[in-house]
Amino acid sequence: MDATSPLLLFDSGVGGLTVLGELRKLLPDAPVIYAADIAGLPYGTKTEAEVAARVCGLLGRMAERWHPRLICIACNTASTIALAMVRDVLEVPIVGTVPAIKPAAAMTRTGVIGVLGTEATVRQSYIDRLEADFAAGKTLIRHGANGLVALAETKLRGEAVATEDVLAELGGLLNHPAAGQLDTLVLACTHFPLLAPELSAVLGPQVTFVDGSEGIARRIAALTLGQSFSRATPDRAVTTGPMEDWQQVSGALGSYGLHALETF
Ligand code: DGL
Numbered sequence: 001m002d003a004t005s006p007l008l009l010f011d012s013g014v015g016g017l018t019v020l021g022e023l024r025k026l027l028p029d030a031p032v033i034y035a036a037d038i039a040g041l042p043y044g045t046k047t048e049a050e051v052a053a054r055v056c057g058l059l060g061r062m063a064e065r066w067h068p069r070l071i072c073i074a075c076n077t078a079s080t081i082a083l084a085m086v087r088d089v090l091e092v093p094i095v096g097t098v099p100a101i102k103p104a105a106a107m108t109r110t111g112v113i114g115v116l117g118t119e120a121t122v123r124q125s126y127i128d129r130l131e132a133d134f135a136a137g138k139t140l141i142r143h144g145a146n147g148l149v150a151l152a153e154t155k156l157r158g159e160a161v162a163t164e165d166v167l168a169e170l171g172g173l174l175n176h177p178a179a180g181q182l183d184t185l186v187l188a189c190t191h192f193p194l195l196a197p198e199l200s201a202v203l204g205p206q207v208t209f210v211d212g213s214e215g216i217a218r219r220i221a222a223l224t225l226g227q228s229f230s231r232a233t234p235d236r237a238v239t240t241g242p243m244e245d246w247q248q249v250s251g252a253l254g255s256y257g258l259h260a261l262e263t264f
Helices: 017-026 048-066 076-089 101-107 125-134 147-156 163-169 192-203 213-223 243-247 250-255
Strands: 007-011 032-036 070-073 112-117 139-144 184-187 208-210 236-239 260-263
Touching: 007 017, 007 048, 017 032, 017 192, 017 213, 032 048, 048 070, 048 076, 070 076, 070 213, 101 112, 101 125, 101 184, 101 208, 147 163, 147 192, 163 192, 184 192, 192 208, 236 243, 243 250, 243 260
Parallel strands: 007 032, 007 070, 032 236, 112 139, 112 184, 184 208, 236 260
Antiparallel strands: none
């Protein structure tokens, strides 16, 4: 294994940075390429076929170009739709993002858990399976909040996010008959931990958030255990969209150690 071979983290936008943040704590020396499909953002409003085609096509071309040692699909929407397909076509190890329903079910005291994702994620049979396997007997309130993705992108451009805009996205969760007992919320979109303070301001301190980023970072560390890492060039942040848009988030990218910006 070439020590400079990167870990490739992929998301539709800046959400995967929440996974990168956890990964940096465990593998600070690992060379990383962070790739965002900004030209395809948002995934949450797309059909399964559209998401699968984009993710499989892009990751195939990116793997050919960069020869990553491992790919992390740091996006719940892409993972719940396309993880199996990507694994079928690429030889490199692929780590996906699984909504953290299992830990949430272990944590809840009231038995009422929210699953906050994109609309595309919350309708996947992948969630049905997680519910049946780990949350049988609990009440799972699924809510798709596509608009929170744009709010998270706005926040990372350095703009303010209004509490009422966050509240407006949570209607389907808060209007559920069991919402009063909600004590655990799965952030099933990698963008949403970026809005944790805003979500907490709306939902109150009695609701604990769970997301998969720490678990994903641990999985990547386990799969690369014993490998050596060497960073030959600054870690790159690559966008499929226009460079002008990418430059607007350069401050946030830099705070995650991504100092070279490129287009794909
Ligand atoms: N960050 C992505 C996720 O985890 C989705 C954002 C989007 O809608 O593109 O689901």
